[in-house]
């Protein structure tokens with residue numbers, strides 16, 4: 001479900017899930033409103049509670065390219081197949097939206113995330129050295145979305 005309206009409690013809940021997963025690298029009260037209004041923030045709900053968040057932007061130069069800024073399943077709900085299901089749903093939505101390629105970056109040590117991306121057909125494009133500061137490298141992955 002795409003988030004189109006927001007309130008203080010919703011932003012608080014989203015920020016808490018991000019902080020739990022990414023520390024100060026997560027989206028927060030300043031960045032969520034911008035992404036909700038001008039990018040796309042999707043949530044996965046489990047028993048009425050938010051259990052997954054995906055934040056997506058479209059590329060400025062290439063309108064066929066989307067970038068997955070953040071992707072998270074709430075602690076305690078991971079490793080149950082939810083991340084795979086959520087990303088599959090997002091891929092279908094992006095295809096319908098005319099997106100041709102989806103890119104993301106991931107910590108090379110994040111085996112669980114890499115497993116999900118590879119399983120869904122993402123291909124490693126390159127390693128971005130020092131992407132998030134000295135010694136903080138990222139793998140750049142891409143999925144081609146077929147017609």
Ligand SMILES: CC(C)(COP(=O)(O)OP(=O)(O)OC[C@H]1O[C@@H](n2cnc3c(N)ncnc32)[C@H](O)[C@@H]1OP(=O)(O)O)[C@@H](O)C(=O)NCCC(=O)NCCS
Pocket residue numbers: 021070071072073074077078079080081082083084085105106107110111112113115116119
């Ligand atoms: C990455 C993330 C979104 C995946 O969601 P999830 O619900 O846990 O994913 P799934 O349960 O669908 O799949 C996890 C897969 O990783 C595998 N896995 C788990 N731990 C693993 C490990 N240490 N090494 C290799 N594979 C592992 C599981 O076996 C499963 O693969 P399978 O379906 O082939 O058995 C979630 O774990 C998460 O939020 N992590 C913290 C935030 C994060 O790192 N986000 C990604 C940023 S790029």
